[in-house]
Amino acid sequence: MAEAAIPQPAGARKSRPVSAGWFAVGRAPSPRARLILGVLSFLLPLAIWSAVSYLPFLWHPLIEITDPGDVAYFEKGMRAPGDAFAAEVEAAKAGGQAPPQGVPANPVYLPAPHEVAVALWKAVFPAEGGGTSLLGAFWHSVQIIFWAFLISSAVGVPLGVLCGAYSSIGRLTEPFVEFFRYLPAPAFGALAVAVLGIYDGPKIAIVVIGTFFQQVLIIAATTRRVEYALLEAAQTLGARNLRLVRRVVVPAILPDLYNDQRILLGWAWTYLIVAELVGTSSGITFFITQQARYQHFENVYAAILILGVVGFGSDLLLARLGRWLFPWKATSA
Amino acid sequence: MSGSLALPEQSEDVRARFARIKAREEILQVRGLVKRVPSGSGERTILGGIDLVTHRREFLCVVGPSGCGKSTLIRTIAGLEEAQGGDILVTGRPVHGPGPDRAMVFQGYTLFPWLSVLRNVMFGLEMAGLPKAEADRQARQWLTLVGLEPYADAYPAQLSGGMKQRVAIARALAIQPRILLMDEPFSALDARTRARMQAYLVDIWRKIDVTILFITHDLDEAVLLADRILVLKANPGEVVELMEVPALRPPGGRSLDDPALEATLARLESLIHAHEQAGAEDDEPAPPVVKLDSVGHGVD
The missing domain is CATH 3.40.50.300 (P-loop containing nucleotide triphosphate hydrolases)
Incomplete structure (x- = not known):
C-alpha cells in the first residue's frame, strides 16, 4: 500500500525557540553542552567536597586541638567535639588555668581533597622503600580478576551459547545453574580455603563461582534473542548445526555478548572485594582495611578513587573498542 | 457470487x-x-x-x-x-x-548485518563448499546482475530497503535453486x-x-x-x-x-x-x- 507522506508545515522542524536551550525536555543538548555537562557532573561533587573541607563555617563539627593548654586529656592533633571543647575552655577560664587552643575540623574520616590528592600522588609515585604500596596491592587484585574472569569465560561463554542455541543442552544445564546461582559465592570461602590453600587459589575460586553461573544464564538468554528469521534464512542457504551456530548465531550475538562480558566484569570486581578477605587478606581490599585501621583515610579514599578511575576508564575503553570491533552495528541509521 | x-x-x-x-x-x-x-x-x-x-x-x-x-x-x-x-x-x-x-527471499530482508553485501551473497556458496575465491567471483556476478556491484563492501545497514531486497535476491539466486x-x-x-x-x-x-x-x-x-x-x-x-x-x-x-x-x-x-x-x-x-x-x- 502506498504510504502518503504526511504534509508538514514549512519549517516545522526548526521552529523550536532557541531559548529552550539547556532545559528543553527530551531534547539532546549540543556536543559542546554535553561535554560541559559531563565535566560539571564531576566538578560539582568535587566543589561540594571542597566547600565542606575548606570553609570552616560549613559543618566542621569538631575542634582540632593545636595547644592542649592545661586540659589533661587533650593532646595536640586530637579532635574533640565542639561542645566538649567549649566546656573545657569555660572550665579552664573559670579555674584560672591556660585554656586549650584549637581550630574547627571535620571528622578524620573526611579528609580534604588535597590530602587525598597527595595520597594518590604517593601511591602512584611511591618514595623509596615506603610502606605498603597501593599500586602493588592494586596490581595483585588485577591479576586475581584476570585469571578468574579468564577461567570463568573459557567455560561459561561457550556453555552459555550452546545452552541458548540448543534447547536440549539448555534444559540439561540451566536448572542446576539456576540453583547454584542462588548460593552466595562468599559462603564457599571456608571450603575454598580448605581445598585450595590460603593464597590466591581460593580468591580466584570465589570470583569464578560468583561470575560463572550468572555468565552461563546471561549469555544463554542473549543467545536466545538472536533474530530467528536470520537462522531461517541461513538454513535455506544451506547452513546446518554447528556451522549454523558458528557462522550465524555467534556473529549475530557478538556485540551483545561483548556488552554482557563488560557487565559481568563489573560484577567480578564486586566479588573480588569479598574474595580478598578470604584466607590471607591481599590486594586492594587488604590495603583499604589496613589503612582504615591506622585511620589513614586519605589512603582509603585514594584506593577507592583508583578503583573508580580504573573501572570507569576501562569501561569507556571497552565501549570504544566495541564500536571499533562491530562497525556494522554503529552504522545502522 | x-x-x-x-x-x-x-x-x-x-x-x-x-x-x-x-x-x-x-x-x-x-x-x-x-x-x-x-x-x-x-x-x-x-x-x-x-x-x-x-x-x-x-x-x-x-x-x-x-x-x-x-x-x-x-x-x-x-x-x-x-x-x-x-x-x-x-x-x-x-x-x-x-x-x-529451494531458496527463499523473506519480507524482512534477513541479510546478515555483520557481513558486507558481498559476503552475504557468498554465504550460501561457502556453505555449499565452494573455495573462497570462486565464491567471491560468482557472488560478484550476481551482484552485477542486480546492479549492486559498487556496493559490494557496504554493510546492509547502509542500504535502502529496495537495495537490501536486491541483495537478498542475489543471495538466494547465487545458490542456483x-x-x-x-x-x-x-x-x-x-x-x-x-x-x-x-x-x-x-x-x-x-x-x-x-x-x-x-x-x-x-x-x-x-x-x-x-x-x-x-x-x-x-x-x-x-x-x-x-x-x-x-x-x-x-x-x-x-x-x-x-x-x-x-x-x-x-x-x-x-x-x-x-x-x-x-x-x-x-x-x-x-x-x-x-x-x-x-x-x-x-x-x-
Missing part, C-alpha cells in the same frame, strides 16, 4: 505460451498438503489439502485473504515448517527440511520502489533458469508478475482457483491498463471479496455500530 466475472478468452499467443510452459518439466509438486496447528484444546487446520504444480521457468503468484495460510504454504515448501499430511516434491525428490534446491520462494518480498517497500523492484525481478527472472513462487497480498502485483495465480481462501486454507493470466509480457513490462489484466484483477477481487465475506460471517461478529449522538450538537 464470483462466477459472474469470467476471464477473457486467451489470445492465440497466450494459449501457445501456456502450452509451452505446461510442456516443460514439473519443478514443484504439492499434493494434498495439510497443515494443522494446536489451538486451545483442539487443532486448527491452516491448510486443508493444497494441490499445486509449477513448471520450469514459470512465475506463479499465490494470493488470498489474510489467514489463508499462504505464508505457511511457502514456509512448508521451504522446509521451515512441517506438514501433517501430503507430499511436497521438488524435481521429483521429497522435501525434508530446507535445502539448496530450482525454485525461488518469495514471501511478500516487496510489501515493506514504498509504492515507487515496489514498482521498480517488480520490473527488476521480471527482468532477472527472464535472464536465468529459475521457477518463482511468489506470495503477495497485493493483487495488482500478482497480476503484473504472474503467469498463473493461485487463489486461496481462509479457514481452512484451500485452493479457490488456479488462474491463468491471459496476457503476454510486452517489452516495457505489463501495464494495468491492459483490458485483459483489468479483467483478471476484477475477477481476483471478486473471488477474494466473496470468500472474505463468507469467512467473516463464519466466525467473526461484525463490530457493533456505535451512534455518537452526544457529539456534534448543533452541527448539520
